[in-house]
Amino acid sequence: MNFKHKYFFLFPGLFVLIGILIFPIIFVVRLSLSGWNSYNPGLDYIGLENYIRLFTDDPRFWESFFRLSFLSVTTVILQYVIGFALAHMVWKDIKFKRFFRVLFLVPMMTTPVIMTVIWRTFFHESLGPVNDLLSVFGVAPKWLTDPVIAKFTVIIVEVWQWTPFMFLLLLAGLLSLPKEPFLAAAIDGASPVRKFIYVTFPLMAPISIGAIIIRLIEASKIMDTVYVLTSGGPGTSTETSSFYIFIKGLREFQMGYAASMSFTYLIIMIISLTIIAKVLTKVLLKE
Amino acid sequence: MDLVANNLSYKPDDQYHLNEVSFNFKEGNLYTILGRTLSGKTTLLKTIAGLLTPDSGEIEFDGKNFLKIPVWERNVAMVYQQFINYPHLNVFENIAFPLKQRKIDQSIIKEKVMDALKSVGLLGYENRKIQELSGGQQQRVSLARSLVKNAKILLLDEPLVNLDYKLREQLREEFKNLFSKGLADETILIYSTTDPRETMELNGEVIVLDEGKVLQVGPAKEIFENPNSLKVAEISNDPPMNIIEAKISDNQIRFEGIDVEAPQHLSKLTEDGLKIGLRSSDIELNENGHEFEVELAEISGSETLLHLKRGDTKIIVSIEEVLNFKIHDKVKINFKIDKAYAFHADGKLASSPFGGLNG
Numbered sequence: 001m002n003f004k005h006k007y008f009f010l011f012p013g014l015f016v017l018i019g020i021l022i023f024p025i026i027f028v029v030r031l032s033l034s035g036w037n038s039y040n041p042g043l044d045y046i047g048l049e050n051y052i053r054l055f056t057d058d059p060r061f062w063e064s065f066f067r068l069s070f071l072s073v074t075t076v077i078l079q080y081v082i083g084f085a086l087a088h089m090v091w092k093d094i095k096f097k098r099f100f101r102v103l104f105l106v107p108m109m110t111t112p113v114i115m116t117v118i119w120r121t122f123f124h125e126s127l128g129p130v131n132d133l134l135s136v137f138g139v140a141p142k143w144l145t146d147p148v149i150a151k152f153t154v155i156i157v158e159v160w161q162w163t164p165f166m167f168l169l170l171l172a173g174l175l176s177l178p179k180e181p182f183l184a185a186a187i188d189g190a191s192p193v194r195k196f197i198y199v200t201f202p203l204m205a206p207i208s209i210g211a212i213i214i215r216l217i218e219a220s221k222i223m224d225t226v227y228v229l230t231s232g233g234p235g236t237s238t239e240t241s242s243f244y245i246f247i248k249g250l251r252e253f254q255m256g257y258a259a260s261m262s263f264t265y266l267i268i269m270i271i272s273l274t275i276i277a278k279v280l281t282k283v284l285l286k287e
Numbered sequence: 288m289d290l291v292a293n294n295l296s297y298k299p300d301d302q303y304h305l306n307e308v309s310f311n312f313k314e315g316n317l318y319t320i321l322g323r324t325l326s327g328k329t330t331l332l333k334t335i336a337g338l339l340t341p342d343s344g345e346i347e348f349d350g351k352n353f354l355k356i357p358v359w360e361r362n363v364a365m366v367y368q369q370f371i372n373y374p375h376l377n378v379f380e381n382i383a384f385p386l387k388q389r390k391i392d393q394s395i396i397k398e399k400v401m402d403a404l405k406s407v408g409l410l411g412y413e414n415r416k417i418q419e420l421s422g423g424q425q426q427r428v429s430l431a432r433s434l435v436k437n438a439k440i441l442l443l444d445e446p447l448v449n450l451d452y453k454l455r456e457q458l459r460e461e462f463k464n465l466f467s468k469g470l471a472d473e474t475i476l477i478y479s480t481t482d483p484r485e486t487m488e489l490n491g492e493v494i495v496l497d498e499g500k501v502l503q504v505g506p507a508k509e510i511f512e513n514p515n516s517l518k519v520a521e522i523s524n525d526p527p528m529n530i531i532e533a534k535i536s537d538n539q540i541r542f543e544g545i546d547v548e549a550p551q552h553l554s555k556l557t558e559d560g561l562k563i564g565l566r567s568s569d570i571e572l573n574e575n576g577h578e579f580e581v582e583l584a585e586i587s588g589s590e591t592l593l594h595l596k597r598g599d600t601k602i603i604v605s606i607e608e609v610l611n612f613k614i615h616d617k618v619k620i621n622f623k624i625d626k627a628y629a630f631h632a633d634g635k636l637a638s639s640p641f642g643g644l645n646g
Contacts, residue, residue: 178374184365184384185384186337186358189389190359190388199373
């Protein structure tokens with residue numbers, strides 16, 4: 001089979017790919033080498049100046065990056081544990097199984113921004129219902145204005161919003177497992193707990209790795225939750241990389257500098273996610 | 288330590304999977320559960336293992352109520368007809384799995400696993416992945432896994448059925464050796480199968496099961512020689528026993544215009560609706576015999592199975608050589624009538640050549 005025109009049929013896909021993926025990346029790289037800002041828009045070439053500034057003179061970016069790492073790893077671990085527990089629960093034959101399966105998916109069907117507005121109302125320090133209830137115990141945590149607690153508020157909202165996704169992936173994984181090893185394990189003398197440790201969990205390892213990586217990629221983009229909930233505050237205590245890049249690029253219009261941050265961020269994410277995937281594969285699959 | 292069951296019943300839908308099954312299994316013995324597919328064999332084994340809870344009835348082992356003990360504490364081992372192993376573990380880890388569930392020293396585990404590997408002929412395979420093994424080898428791994436824990440009750444659920452012909456022969460032979468020497472005297476071995484030949488070769492106590500009901504219990508030889516009913520005769524013979532509706536009068540067995548002189552053990556049966564049973568191997572080709580028409584001739588291994596017809600009577604003849612026949616050929620056959628059985632109209636055994644009932 002050797003059609004002369006076979007490459008012709010590649011064009012539509014290739015065109016879209018170039019248009020939405022390759023061109024923007026190349027453009028960002030070019031943009032990061034320019035001094036484009038609100039006074040001086042344009043692709044004037046200034047060399048690596050932006051990168052030098054980023055690596056030597058901008059602790060705020062690196063703080064926001066480590067904060068992001070903490071937030072995304074914590075939320076994903078929590079989502080994994082809770083999602084696995086819920087999936088395991090409705091995987092077994094329990095009453096109202098279908099009802100629970102749908103119920104656990106409800107947060108995913110809501111609009112994140114709207115739900116975050118609702119959460120902000122919930123956690124409002126003087127008017128919100130959470131502190132209203134807690135006032136019974138005489139405490140009133142500053143959910144949104146304490147630098148430490150605010151981070152955990154972000155984590156709570158993120159976990160609530162995205163655990164269903166983890167739940168869905170893990171439940172699909174559990175349902176696709178072969179039944180036979182479980183029969184064998186029971187007869188081989190494994191109690192339910194040991195059965196989970198020695199059979200369910202290892203069999204779920206490949207799916208777990210996939211789910212964790214997908215969620216890590218998603219979680220590294222935390223933006224809307226922070227924007228609506230705390231606007232990065234108090235101070236910069238909940239500011240994440242993407243939020244900081246957004247501020248620099250679209251509020252202060254330092255397009256060139258924001259582009260250099262974006263590109264750096266992309267490279268770091270690719271490297272670290274590759275390492276995480278390798279480590280997870282090694283630990284969970286023993287390969 | 289005996290395994291005793293009383294009136295086990297299990298009826299998950301409108302059909303009985305187990306219907307008032309009772310037995311008394313004694314330690315150190317081999318029991319074969321013989322039955323067709325869907326007769327309740329697997330259900331029975333699963334009930335003993337604890338994977339199923341019967342609707343009613345009791346199982347006692349060593350004087351204790353077995354049904355109250357969860358599966359993982361029952362100390363039974365089971366080999367399934369599908370080759371069930373742990374796909375995420377290698378051969379060694381698979382066999383070590385039951386031992387790791389108890390607190391046993393690593394070095395002892397290693398020694399026991401190696402012993403088990405040796406007894407199933409898989410030494411040298413311990414680091415292989417399960418998926419890299421052939422079906423027969425996978426089944427050996429699950430057999431080794433069930434042997435290694437020294438369970439008091441060993442259940443084998445049609446372990447050979449999914450293997451090809453040659454492997455089946457080979458493993459069956461190995462099973463026989465394992466069972467006769469390798470197992471401790473206190474083990475109760477329960478083996479389920481659809482294959483009468485396997486039953487005869489294993490030569491243990493046989494329980495014939497059909498539609499969840501126990502039809503007959505006895506040593507393999509007894510089941511073979513004196514099946515207590517038509518159904519047992521069908522289940523315990525492959526190809527199934529030929530059943531011919533005949534009438535006996537004046538010392539002659541008459542059917543389809545054929546008169547055969549009745550042997551002594553049948554001569555007194557003159558009732559109506561009598562059925563004569565004759566194994567396919569007890570009919571032979573003979574120039575001076577009775578004429579039948581060939582409906583189908585199948586060659587299986589080194590024997591030929593002839594499906595013959597005369598009037599409304601259909602019979603199967605097995606011949607120990609490979610012969611070619613065409614459909615609608617006429618053949619002449621002779622009955623070894625002194626090997627014939629007789630059953631009453633209700634299916635109960637009336638007389639057998641081996642002296643069952645009023646022989």
